Amino acid sequence: MSPQSLQMFLTLALGFAVAGLCSAGYQLATSKLPSLGQLTTGPSPKAFAAVPLLILAAPFLIMRNTLMGEHEQGRRFQFVFMATMIAGFWSLMSGMVLVRAVSLFIA
Numbered sequence: 001m002s003p004q005s006l007q008m009f010l011t012l013a014l015g016f017a018v019a020g021l022c023s024a025g026y027q028l029a030t031s032k033l034p035s036l037g038q039l040t041t042g043p044s045p046k047a048f049a050a051v052p053l054l055i056l057a058a059p060f061l062i063m064r065n066t067l068m069g070e071h072e073q074g075r076r077f078q079f080v081f082m083a084t085m086i087a088g089f090w091s092l093m094s095g096m097v098l099v100r101a102v103s104l105f106i107a
Contacts, residue, residue: 008092011092011095011096011099012088012091012092012095013095014095014098014099015059015090015091015092015093015094015095015096015098016059016060016091016095018056018094018095018098019056019057019058019059019060019061019091019094020057020060022034022053022056022057022060023057023060023061023064026053026057034050034053034054034057034061035061036054036058036061038050038054039051039054055094056094058087058090058094059087059088059090059091059094060087062083062086062087062090063083063084063087066079066080066083066084066087067080
């Protein structure tokens, strides 16, 4: 495995780990599951405060909703595969932003 591939894999894993951590932290603090429905309340301070959380937790939320929907509704493989690809790409990008932010903070 090349060093670039290993770096991308670790960045992907970091993105999913931070997504799960944000979701679990929110659930611990509020005793409610985070959801993309928090943005449907209209323009309010509560909705604006939820945006950073949802940006970081989105890969976890996408996968949670997809896998639960697959078991309950019997979704097709193509839908589950596409949702997994979107969550993976989102996780990779958020992981890259986090790595960049940490490297700027350290240097």
